[in-house]
Amino acid sequence: MDFVSDTEFIFGDSIRTISQSPDRVHVEFTESGPREFALVIGADGLHSNVRAIAFGDESRFVRDLGLYLCMYTVPNYLKLDRTEVQYSELGRVAAIWSSRGDASVKACFGFVAPCVIDLRNRAQQQQVLTSAYQGIGWEVPTLLGMMSTASDYYFDAAAQIRMDRWSQGRVVLVGDAGYCASPMSGQGASLALIGAYVLAGELAAASGAYRPHFSNMKR
Ligand SMILES: Cc1cc2nc3c(=O)[nH]c(=O)nc-3n(C[C@H](O)[C@H](O)[C@H](O)COP(=O)(O)OP(=O)(O)OC[C@H]3O[C@@H](n4cnc5c(N)ncnc54)[C@H](O)[C@@H]3O)c2cc1C
Structure with a gap:
């Protein structure tokens, strides 16, 4: 400004x-x-x-692309620097993304949900997301554990206009x-x-x- x-x-x-x-x-x-x-x-x-x-x-x-996106900030416990690491399988992707070697990075999730999620209901979003990512090892349990205490939080349906x-x-x-x-x-x-x-x-x-x-x- x-x-x-x-x-x-x-x-x-x-x-x-x-x-x-x-x-x-x-x-x-x-x-x-x-x-x-x-x-x-x-x-x-x-x-x-x-x-x-x-x-x-x-x-x-709006053109709904059929998946939901969630993103929030987590500590950079993997010490990433301008790098994204990703776990990917059909219908669910998890990633940790660093734009530079900061103390924090972004945890990102993109997934197909089994139900319609209320975009104004954070409790439902977190419950469906956690359930959708059950059974995945990698960094997913750690990232999910940080979701409720994150300083920021984004959740929306992926869409085009x-x-x-x-x-x-x-x-x-x-x-x-x-x-x-x-x-x-x-x-x-x-x-x-x-x-x-x-x-x-x-x-x-x-x-x-x-x-x-x-x-x-x-x-
Ligand atoms: C998870 C995620 C990852 C992305 N990754 C990339 C990427 O890697 N590369 C890339 O190029 N793009 C990426 N994008 C897309 C990119 O963020 C957007 O395309 C871009 O921000 C669009 O800019 P904009 O100025 O049109 O809208 P926005 O950045 O959405 O800005 C709109 C502004 O309007 C304000 N506003 C909304 N409603 C009102 C209102 N009623 N009254 C007053 N103010 C209002 C909002 O607060 C906001 O500040 C990503 C988006 C998301 C969600």
Whole structure:
């Protein structure tokens, strides 16, 4: 943030409604007062709130890939340095991943579940995950033992987002919000950055004439 000038950051808030006129976008927030903007660019990820408001329910655009992903931080007890070690068999993968030789690493699980898992029920997630990985030796019992005390925790269904178009009037989506390739692709961060870079460049070149560029933003 120290490198960005002329930009206002608002934390702890979220968009509640978006309505458009030919010249402006009127935005209501959950916490602060209503504001008007020239454009709204939704970069709010796989479960995008902006997409839901401006384009419709997530179920219209999501493609479930049939497995769940869980990730959390554990101590780097294997002393890994920029290395991933992985146990893999059909329907269940476990990995320990180090981006550099830090004191902590990420424990990662990708598995096919025998039931639908409630993405807001952590107790059920951990119970199904633990049960799915029964009988595996390797580092799995150690990693599972650290799950309940981890300082962070991620759990979601692996999914893609597919849309025919990424703009709706003065509202546009970038990154996972518009075209999530899923964590399985290993390309989501690059796609998000490149999409934002291209959009910013085109908007700057257009000097405010956003329409031709937005209408070209299709799959
Ligand atoms: C387990 C896992 C492993 C991955 N591995 C890789 C990899 O190896 N390589 C790779 O390139 N990509 C990987 N990805 C994918 C990558 O993380 C994403 O594609 C990338 O982060 C997308 O960036 P984004 O900015 O579009 O969305 P996000 O990074 O999801 O950012 C969205 C932001 O919007 C905020 N937000 C959401 N809703 C609201 C709201 N209502 N109000 C306000 N703010 C909101 C969120 O808090 C978040 O900060 C992985 C993803 C996962 C889950």
